[in-house]
Amino acid sequence: MSLQLGRRAMGFLVTACLAAAGGLLLVWAFQRTLIYFPLDHVPSPSDVGLTEVETVTFPTEDGLVLSGWFVPSRAAAVAGTVIVFNGNAANRAYRAPLAATLRSHGFQVLLFDYRGYGGNGGGPTEPGLVADARAARAYLLGRVDVDASRLVYFGESLGAAVAIALAVEHGPAAMVLRSPFTSLVDVGRVHYPFLPVALLLRDRFASLETIRDVKCPVLVIAGDRDRIVPVSQSRRLYDAVRAPKDLVIIAGADHNGPELGAGEEMMAVVVRFLSKHIDDQAHRN
Numbered sequence: 710m711s712l713q714l715g716r717r718a719m720g721f722l723v724t725a726c727l728a729a730a731g732g733l734l735l736v737w738a739f740q741r742t743l744i745y746f747p748l749d750h751v752p753s754p755s756d757v758g759l760t761e762v763e764t765v766t767f768p769t770e771d772g773l774v775l776s777g778w779f780v781p782s783r784a785a786a787v788a789g790t791v792i793v794f795n796g797n798a799a800n801r802a803y804r805a806p807l808a809a810t811l812r813s814h815g816f817q818v819l820l821f822d823y824r825g826y827g828g829n830g831g832g833p834t835e836p837g838l839v840a841d842a843r844a845a846r847a848y849l850l851g852r853v854d855v856d857a858s859r860l861v862y863f864g865e866s867l868g869a870a871v872a873i874a875l876a877v878e879h880g881p882a883a884m885v886l887r888s889p890f891t892s893l894v895d896v897g898r899v900h901y902p903f904l905p906v907a908l909l910l911r912d913r914f915a916s917l918e919t920i921r922d923v924k925c926p927v928l929v930i931a932g933d934r935d936r937i938v939p940v941s942q943s944r945r946l947y948d949a950v951r952a953p954k955d956l957v958i959i960a961g962a963d964h965n966g967p968e969l970g971a972g973e974e975m976m977a978v979v980v981r982f983l984s985k986h987i988d989d990q991a992h993r994n
Contacts, residue, residue, distance in 0.1 A: 746798040759805050773841075776828065778821070780812055780818040782816055788814060807971045817855075819848075834912060839871060842874065864884070873920050883987055927955075932958070932961070932966065
């Protein structure tokens with residue numbers, strides 16, 4: 710009798726293990742649908758409050774064509790040019806308030822969508838998004854109205870990791886990181902504590918390791934009520950920066966709250982930081 714029960718228990722254990730393995734295999738196969746949340750439809754710039762905008766396209770190194778909006782400055786003297794690296798959801802239209810606020814302070818802005826977002830071809834991956842960032846930078850440097858010494862990277866959440874990767878290769882005059890994480894593995898452990906995230910993830914965005922090689926001034930902004938990226942991760946990333954740096958924690962701000970979209974407090978900090986460090990960079994050149 711005990712032998713029969715033992716066999717049944719072993720059979721149950723084997724079945725449970727196979728089911729768990731099958732579940733992990735599904736998670737591994739479809740993990741990018743759990744990470745990236747693109748929206749294909751992009752409204753017109755005027756529909757989201759932007760006027761006098763150029764719709765632009767540019768190629769990537771692996772043969773895709775990405776679309777974006779170039780928002781020119783209305784100032785007589787352009788303060789700088791900002792590339793916005795989006796987070797993992799929606800598309801460039803959702804960053805229109807940020808672009809409008811930056812423009813009002815004399816900046817010109819490139820809003821663009823990664824592969825798989827905003828109707829662009831391809832699908833998002835870590836190397837793919839970094840390639841898209843390179844393409845955006847190359848496009849801007851090919852414009853006669855862009856001063857390379859006044860180029861700024863603005864990355865939000867996932868886009869902060871993309872901006873860091875690009876900054877290691879091609880340093881900007883300054884970089885703003887909004888709600889940055891230490892790594893995608895660390896974020897995954899917060900939201901999926903029951904999964905062996907470190908073993909499963911293909912896209913890792915190990916920003917805590919790479920930020921140490923960034924040479925430009927860095928502003929880190931985070932909300933103390935962030936339910937997506939714990940503020941502790943943004944603080945750890947800030948601590949690892951070896952270049953000139955500032956840290957601002959917005960009280961009461963959640964990850965996707967208006968305070969971190971283009972909130973007055975955040976934008977005042979951003980403009981003040983950029984004005985100081987871009988001018989310093991220009992004087993050095």
